[in-house]
Amino acid sequence: MIPRLLLAATALLAAGCQTRQNPSQPAAAAPSPAPDGPIRFASVAAQAGIDFRLSNGGRTPLTILETSGGGAAFLDFDSDGWLDVLLAGPHRVGLYRSLRNGRFADVTRASGLASRHWMGCAAGDYDGDGRTDVFLSGYRCHALYRNLGGGRFADVTRAAGIEGLEWSMSAAFADVDLDGRLDLFVSQYLHFDPPRTPRLCQVGRVVSACGPEVYDPLSGRLFMNTGHGRFKAVPWKDTGKTWGVLVSRLTDARRPAIYLANDMMPGDLWVNRTGRRWENIGPSSGTAYDAQGHLQGGMAVDSGDYDRDGRLDLVVTTYFAQASSLYRNDADGLFTVTSGPTGFGPPTMPYVKFGTGFVDFDNDGWLDMLCASGHVRDNVRDFDASQSYAQPLQVFRNQSGRFAEVSLAAGAIASQRAVGRGVAFGDYNRDGRVDALVCDLEGPAILLENRSDSGHWLGVRLADSGANRHGLGALVRAPVGGVELVREVRTNGGVLAAHEPAAWFGLGAQSGQIRLKVEWPDGRTTSATVPGPDRIVTLTPSGHTKKSEVRG
């Protein structure tokens, strides 16, 4: 039979090196960076004024709870057109307002956001007042913060009816019933309740965090937006042990599907074809397992058309010794695992992968990928010297549908180690290159400014009236180099993170007019012509470009 590693075999892992080490220290010296490649980043959090840091203070061993969490968001909470930053983790939250010059000011104190045992964040204007609201997930805590304007947020959780959550993880604002209002899906992880459930487990000769198999799963909850600031939970039972959530148009149905990346449980792909009943087609779609039907430790999930066939494909990051799964969308709700043939899977196997996303970093028209990793056992080196709690970031360049890892030639990425969890994507400095924000569970947050060689580009934002002001869930299509590229406007995806709600097109060498087609969530289709590349445009359902800003 096909050889298979015993996954998450906690009790089988052996004791090795017994020396105590700084948990965030890498296992080996970082390899020497290669000469600069086409995709490059600079690590600029400190210069940019982001001093958010998470830490367990060197305590060890940590529990499964203590090694979980760490969310990041790019959001424009003050509606000035510049992306601000939100970071959330255990007992800390940080809100940073863009100063519109690549720097940020810490405005947490005045914001009204409280520090609790947060896991991650979601962003979306659920009440349609034009201001981006925030949901924070957490362990025995969660909060819906309504954006009051002026940098102030109010906790409206109870009034909004968001309840019944025990250990919430990733969340997503999306219009799942196509009524024009943003609903909220909140995933949950597992039932961790010491002393009724174990805090720590014996792993070989070492005591360490227990694996997820030790605990019972918790199902997520789907809250439908009923208007007037209220939500109503609908009957829902998913597989549970979820880290990552994605609400995306993965099937041919008009309604978006919900994909849940579950930890050592089959992945869920929920579709609602009729508007009445949700159905989990994960197993039958081929997205619940790896290529041979094995369970995987699903962590983050994102969608993007990596092979430029017009359909959104899927990526799910996974646990150590499992290749991250890339699922090619074959239409009709069927997917094929292409991690091997695309070259994407094998280099991911040595790490415990978390936040990820499809982004065209070098604006060549092909979606690349970035992935943050970090082990889930802080003292992993005590029983496996080849592993470390902090792990490298990885960047994959898409070369006509095949992925090449270019991390060592990607500037700051080459030497960066982190206990990586949530990663948010957005163009915070508005230079047309999408940047990344990584939440490190044992260190300072990492802001990666994209300094890649860039082709021409186009950024598309949407503006709609009604409750879904940013057109979350819309598909934007643009003909580039003879093929029609498709991008989805949403804030959800990845893990514990929220992204800039924009469609970014890398145009390569293409200049001149660009004809855009927008498929709005409610089914309307509009077209617009943009005079040229290297600008950010805002489109409305009437087909007009509301504003056009030329950059580059």
Next chain:
Amino acid sequence: MRSGTRPVGRRVAVAGGALAALAAGAALAWYYSPAGAPARYQRMSLVDLRRHLEGHPRDRVAWRTLGLRLARDGDALAERPLREAFALDPSDPEVATGLGELLLATGRLPEAFQVLRAAVEHNPDFVLARMALGRLYRRKGSYLHAVEQYEHAAKVDPRNGDAWHELAMCYLQMQQSQKAQEAMRRALEIEPRHPHYLSLKASVDAATGQVDSGIEAARKAASIAPTDLKIQVNLANILLAHQRGPEDLRAAEEAIGQVEALAPDYPLKSYLRGELERLRGNWQVAARYLEQAVRDAPEQNEVYFSLFQTYRRLNRRAEASRMEAIFRRRQELQRQIDNVRIALGADSDNVALYARLIELQLRAGDERAALGSLQAAAQIDPAAPQIQKYLRRLPKEQAAALTRRAP
């Protein structure tokens, strides 16, 4: 001058003859003395040796020789002489190892453990005993302890390629990739063209994402040992599981052809063919092979998954649903079995855990595995009600055999 030397030469010749006669006499005396017994017994036929033992039941050397000779031939009759020899001298490492190996081969793990443990305690640097004890631990799933034995064996005899090979196997199971790779490197340093070493290197590399070198090692192993079924199967599996493109699928097809030629009755050959066609998108052909695979290897869960996915592609929804149900039920059972095994790794004498494992294995239709678990549990506490419940279902002799314990 020559004539003058004759008397001296004669004297030398006489002295030499006398010495030779003395030596022969001494050798003869030694041969028939207790010290010469091992050599004498080695030359005796097995029948004569048995006859000798009838008259000399406390002749440890005779028991030892008989036991080791029989054990070398894989004869189960080796047990009694080895036991007798072991009882007369528990510190004899070869006897203890031979007996331990035999007990291990017949599934009497607790007793094998006692014997091998004693061998290692008396002779910490006896490599064969360490290797056998390592195998025992590996069989129980106690990779941590197995590693200790193999590490000691490799330390005592760093040129022992098998010790490094076994060590790599354990590390692979424990997901300690770097150590597995290092152990494989040491094994291959000693025997660079050992096909089994290369084959394991292929698995280690593939499991750590080094697919190119993994496939290269698997292909090299297969070319060195073209008639080794396990190695050919490993090549086919690695190519199918980590295929990088059509070229790999062509190579997999060749390897599967070789498997079919070597073992026409190999139960997973249809699965391999079906998987190959599935990866090529030849759904109709894949379905035919996989339907056969379900008949040939009904205990393999991957077969149901592949067929389920294939039916979905063919839009044979009802059959897909049926296969999905079987696959998911079996996978859930497998998940639970894995969890119990993990718990047993840390608490290996817990009879209740064994009882749970047996129940799950029976539900999964894996009677052989259930019997193995029952045997392990019966050796710990045959009187436990949870174990008795299963023992009562077996024929009396079989139940008695399972509960037979070390004297």
